[in-house]
Amino acid sequence: MASGTKKKRSSKNAVRAARGSVVARRGFPWGTVIAVVAVxxxxAVVVTYYLVQSAPKRALAQWTPSADNPDPSLKIPGIVTVQYQGSVHILPTERVAYDHSPPFGGPHDGxxxxxxxxxxxxAVRTENMVHSLEHGTVWIxxxxxxxxxxxxxxxxxxxxxxxxxxMSPYPGLDKPISLQSWGHQLKVDNADDERIDEFITALRTNQNTYPEVGASCDALGPGQFDPDNPPAFDPSPPGPDAKPMNYQGSTGAQQDTTGGMSTAPAAPTSASQ
Known part of the structure; x- marks a missing residue:
């Protein structure tokens, strides 16, 4: 009897030992754990990369024009705005007595x-640069x-x-950097100022803020405006013959058409000169 009991115990112990041996051979599932941790x-790396890379775009979203917010730039600290009449052109030989430096609206070259x-x-002749603003451009x-x-x-x-x-140098500028779009200006002290991107996002081709929507920005070429040899900036103060801000246009000045130019003469020269 005792012998039989010992045999049963021995058999159970053998089974336990065999199971323990299998478990020991399997060990802890390190491979699975490492794979899960790696995934x-x-x-985490992908999400972090996305958040870092998309952060600038997400930060600028509030400066994108919309039906509910047609001119987001009005909320940019330091912005200056002025209402200007569009499509008032002068001749290449004439100058304008602008009310701001750099100017950001008013009469301009054809x-x-x-x-x-x-x-x-x-530096490029100011009267040509102002015309580009009328087409929806941002000028740094x-x-x-x-x-x-x-x-x-x-x-x-x-x-x-x-x-x-x-972009162009502007000798004598009273701040290191000045941004212009039609009727809008922002001056900042350094190139890292976040308002630069806010200004560009809010105003470049913002159809709510400039007169000639759809007008071209392409180079006109020699005889008109050659970007390889543009008319030079004149640093001297405008003379007594400079056109005032309320000028109504010069006879014979080039006029815009949608996406191009027209040689039709402008309205008669204003008596206010």
Missing amino acids: VALA YWAACNGIVYPN AYNPDQVSGDALNKLKAKVEGKPYTM
């Missing part, structure tokens, strides 16, 4: 400055004595290859 880590993502290395002007190196490259990156955007 979770990869997902030929617009090329403005499809161009960075002008030298900078003081060449104050902006150079990395700061200049940061500004260039916001312009080069970007439709309806242009």
Whole structure:
């Protein structure tokens, strides 16, 4: 009897030992745990990358024009706005006594400055640059004595290859950087100012803020406006013959048509000169 009991116990112990041996051989499932951790880590990296990369766009979303918010720029601290009459043209030989420096609206040359993502290395005649603003362009002007190196490259990156955007030095500028769109201006102290991107997002081709929606920004070429040899900036104060801000246009000045130019004469020259 005792012998039989011992055999049963021995058999049970053998079974337990066999099971323990199998468990020991299987061990802890490290491979599965490592795989799960790797997947979770990869997902975290992807989400983090997306959040970091999309952060600038998400931050600028509130500055995108909409039916409910046609001119978001009005909420940008430091913005200056003025109402200007559009389509008032002067001759290439004439100047305008602008009310702001740089100007951002008012009478202007009949030929617009090329403005499809161009960075002008030298200062350009103001009257041509203002015409481009009338077409929905943002113009970044900078003081060449104050902006150079990395700061200049940061500004260039916001312009080069970007439709309806242009940039040029502006000698004598009272701030390092000044942004212009038609009827809007913002001056800032450095190229890292987040308001620069807010201004561009809110106003470039914002159809609620400029007169000639659909007008071209392409280069006109030699004899009109050649971006490779543009008319030079004149730093001298406008003379007594400069056209005032309430000027109504010069006879014979080029006139815009949708996407192009017209050689039809302007309205008769205003008596106010």
